[in-house]
Amino acid sequence: MWHRVQLTPSHRDRAEAVAAAMFAAGAEGVHEDADRLITHLPAEQDPALFIASVRAADAEMGAETGTLEDVDWSERWRDRITSHRLGKLTVTPPWLAAGMDPATTVVIEPAMAFGTGEHPTTRGVVRLMQAVVRPGDSVADLGSGSAILAIAAVKLGAGRAFAIEMDHDSIGNAEENVAANGVGDRVAVLEGDAFALLPIVAPVRIILANIISSVLVELLPLIAESLAPRGVVILSGILVEERPRMLDVLASEGWRVEAEDDEDLWWSVRVSR
Numbered sequence: 001m002w003h004r005v006q007l008t009p010s011h012r013d014r015a016e017a018v019a020a021a022m023f024a025a026g027a028e029g030v031h032e033d034a035d036r037l038i039t040h041l042p043a044e045q046d047p048a049l050f051i052a053s054v055r056a057a058d059a060e061m062g063a064e065t066g067t068l069e070d071v072d073w074s075e076r077w078r079d080r081i082t083s084h085r086l087g088k089l090t091v092t093p094p095w096l097a098a099g100m101d102p103a104t105t106v107v108i109e110p111a112m113a114f115g116t117g118e119h120p121t122t123r124g125v126v127r128l129m130q131a132v133v134r135p136g137d138s139v140a141d142l143g144s145g146s147a148i149l150a151i152a153a154v155k156l157g158a159g160r161a162f163a164i165e166m167d168h169d170s171i172g173n174a175e176e177n178v179a180a181n182g183v184g185d186r187v188a189v190l191e192g193d194a195f196a197l198l199p200i201v202a203p204v205r206i207i208l209a210n211i212i213s214s215v216l217v218e219l220l221p222l223i224a225e226s227l228a229p230r231g232v233v234i235l236s237g238i239l240v241e242e243r244p245r246m247l248d249v250l251a252s253e254g255w256r257v258e259a260e261d262d263e264d265l266w267w268s269v270r271v272s273r
Contacts, residue, residue, distance in 0.1 A: 001067055003041040005050060008062035012239055012265060013212055021057035024169070025050050029110075032119075040068065081110050084117045086126045089152055091117030094180065106152050107180050111173040116146065121210050121236040124261040124268030126152050131259070132232045132270065133158050133206065140164060140201055140226070142194040142209040142219065147174035147187060149208045154186040162201045163189045195222060202226035210236040210268075213246060220253055224273065232258070236268035243267045 005027075009018045012035065019030050019037055027039040027050075041047055047065045055061065083092035083100075091106045093116070110116045117123065129152065133139070136159040141150040144163035153161045163174055174189045190197050198207075205228045209216055216235050223233055233255070238246055240262055246269070250257065255271040262268070 001043045003043070003045065003047040004066040004068050005039050005041060005047050006064040006066075007037045007051070007054060008035055009037070009058050010060035010062075013214075013242075014058045014061070016212060016237070017057040018054060018061060020167070021054040022050075025053040081116060081118060084123060086117075086123055087130045089126060089130075089155060091122075091126065091148065091152075102182065104155065106148060106155060108146050108148050108151075108177050109173065109180065111146070111176075117148065120263035120266040121238075121268060122148060124263060124266060125149055125208055125210055125234050125236045128234045128259055128261050128268055128270045129153060129206065129208065130156060135159070137206055138162075138201075138204040138228070139206040139208065140198055140204045142198065142207065143211040143215075144174060144189070145170050145210075147177050147189055149210065150187045150189075151177060151181050151183055153206065153208070154183050155181070158206070159186065161187045162197075162204070163187055164194050164197045164201075165189070165191060166193050194219060198222055198226045203228035203231070205231045207231070207233045209233070213238045213242050216246075217249055220249070220255075224253070224255075227273065230272070232270060232272050234268065234270045236266070238267045238269070239265055240267045241265075 009015045022030050022039055031038045051063045081093045083090055083096045089104055089106055094107055097107050108116050133153055133156040135157045139153040139158045139161040141163050144150055144165045147163040150161035150163035171191050178184050178187045207223050257271055259270040
């Protein structure tokens with residue numbers, strides 16, 4: 001028997017925090033269904049305690065529980081992960097990578113770290129970076145999760161990428177993905193806060209940040225200081241409804257919009273000074 005737990009964040013911008021809290025509380029997989037986040041817990045795990053733990057991320061979220069017959073949910077979870085063709089690159093889980101060209105394929109093992117290619121924000125950044133990555137570029141990926149964006153950057157020709165992530169539980173998965181893609185000589189996984197680590201690796205020509213909008217706004221001054229001349233920044237994790245406010249913030253701080261990408265509820269943007 002399994003427990004089915006369905007959580008509905010109180011607001012769309014809480015979804016990522018709730019999903020992260022679900023993994024931290026013991027979820028082995030989280031399925032996004034419209035505005036709901038769904039996971040399945042083994043019989044011995046108390047769903048009430050699980051929900052109480054996740055509420056630390058969103059006290060007003062909705063919660064529903066149910067029971068299911070025994071199912072191999074690890075296999076069901078694998079079935080939900082697909083390959084995504086994104087311009088020059090394909091993002092895929094390992095079990096679908098056979099026969100693909102390693103030079104243009106980003107292989108990501110789905111785990112606790114955010115970033116499998118299943119979320120529109122990740123895909124938006126991958127699409128926007130393809131027109132600007134140049135051979136030998138240095139890249140910083142802030143809040144890198146699985147390191148998918150840093151790996152994509154070097155597959156596109158960047159000479160060096162720094163995957164900066166403060167969530168300790170994501171680091172092992174990021175390092176495994178870097179090794180699986182054969183880019184360990186070009187991607188460095190750094191554990192720590194972007195506010196502390198970005199100045200250390202700066203200046204970089206490209207900065208990627210797929211983080212909630214409130215954190216992006218806080219980071220913008222530091223991003224500006226850390227960018228090399230003629231550098232480019234790609235921001236994501238922004239809801240389409242937040243676009244007007246973000247455009248106002250960017251304009252007030254001297255950023256020029258070069259390109260935009262939107263998919264479903266999410267908006268990504270490429271900017272420069």
